[in-house]
Amino acid sequence: MKAFTVSKAVTALMLAGLVLLPLYSQASGNVFILTLFTRIVILALAAASLNLIMGFGGMMSFGHAAYLGIGGYAVGMLAQEGVGSGFIQFPVALAASAIYALVIGALSLRTRGVYFIMITLAFAQMAYYVASGLARYGGDDGLTVYKRSDFSGLINLGNRVQFYYLCLACLLGVLFLIWRIVNSRFGLVVQGLRSNEQRMQAIGFPAKRYQLVCFVISGMMCGLAGALLANNTDFISPAVMYWTRSGDLMVMVILGGMGTLFGPVMGAVVFLLLEEFLSQITEYWALIMGPLLLLIVLFGRGGIMGMLGRAGRG
Template sequence: MSIIRPRAIVVATLACALALLPIYSELSGNTFILTFFTRVLIYAIAAVSLNLLMGYGGMMSFGHAAYLGIGGYAIGVLAYEGVHSGPLQWLIAAVVSALFALVIGALSLRTRGVYFIMITLAFAQMAYYIASGMDRYGGDDGLTIYRRSGFEPILDLSNRTQFYYLCLGLLVASIYLVFRVVNSHFGLVVQGARSNEGRMQAIGFPTYRYQLVCFAIAGTICGIAGALLANNTEFVSPGIMYWTRSGELMVMVILGGIGSLFGPLIGAVALLLLEEILSQITEHWQIILGPMLVIIVLFARGGIDGLLRGRAE
């Protein structure tokens, strides 16, 4: 007789809750919960892309939020210039994010350890200061987006429910894409390079190229998340790509379970829910959240996903 594992129950429950959330919001008249979880889904997509690098590739990128900003600014700048076609906006957001990821990867992958982390951080900060200096597009004050990406008549992104399901669908697609990638020949080489890059090179695999493509895939997914975020907030600013935002994405991945398929989703839901609940209790909510995160990291080495699997050490 098979035993239903706690992790499977939690993932299934979470999936059903997310799928039925708009119905609850409509029946209860609670529009905030739909807006809040739309934001959760968007950050979960970004966390999934970072997990591909960190969890499966062993590449500790500390500048991942740069792709959020690039995707967001692609939407904002094009909308400001009168280009409202959704397919065109999103294509440009994905392509520019991928190209930026290739540049970052091409340089950072030639280093190791703390140097790798610092180069990814430096590129993200460079993107932050470039955005801050674009006076035509708001500079430090950011850029208001007066019209969302146009996908009519297929989709109306101004409709909260349609936009929510678009985010949910793209989250499912990103998780599935990562699943297919990491279980492919390509993904096995990337994971092998994480464990022992020298050995993978010795048996004939050009690990640099594999890791560079992995960088581009992760950057593209995160760029799409940035496009979603810009449409959701109808605003984009340099703060979206500041190093603290990259840190938040890393916390989501580690909290949920680094190197696990659903860990980033669980981590995004847990972190953003904790922030929202604690901020309603006290203005000093970070003092409570910090120790809670430390306890989880200390007693659940595999994050919440690891704890549910019974792997806590």
């Protein structure tokens, strides 16, 4: 109970900080911190979506960033063609991500281990090269989003505070949905397949069907993060889909704690704050970041949430 209380208290403090951050930003006049944490919240959403299949489902996808790019390009391409309504852009982003996840999942779930990882990576790289070849939409140079999504006056995405709270609401909504999924019969079956797929199939559960549905839901969630990311940066480029971005998302999940609800959020906050802090000190920040993350992974079994649990027991 003590360990549970420690991790729960830290999580509550983190969430309270995220909710109150715009008030601090306005009081201090520090606009940068709000911009930074808007990016953190969006990538935390993407990491949480990856955790659904990797942490709870045992599916090590190395191409998850493809859905970030697809969601972002859906917004950018529709804006380029004169469709600025968020009520159209966001559903299209979710649908496009879901369709791509369905294709990837239907093929990759036929394999296991390193083959599964390589197929998801191959599909992400394919999306990257397709986006790079879209000359009409910027190609390698990327696509500028000149006008943010319009929600008919309900919310102004041009307002930093309103946009931040929209991103935070989406993150909390996705976390709630993941919690409901994980604790449902469907989620228990998915977790059972992670532990022992042969036994679950032997008692009559169609493994591939459950895993594919979970894979598609995860892709849709990440597509939502992509749509928010395009609005946040007013720009989308093929680099968003590159394999290194998928690696960053995996690091966030592992750093925070795989298979925990708030672990990916904690991992995203720590990872991106470390990246920002170290990059201000030296241009060789990656040489410091790499060993730090390696030490945490090697000696902090279960990530940050695992360390909090052990600290509480101590």
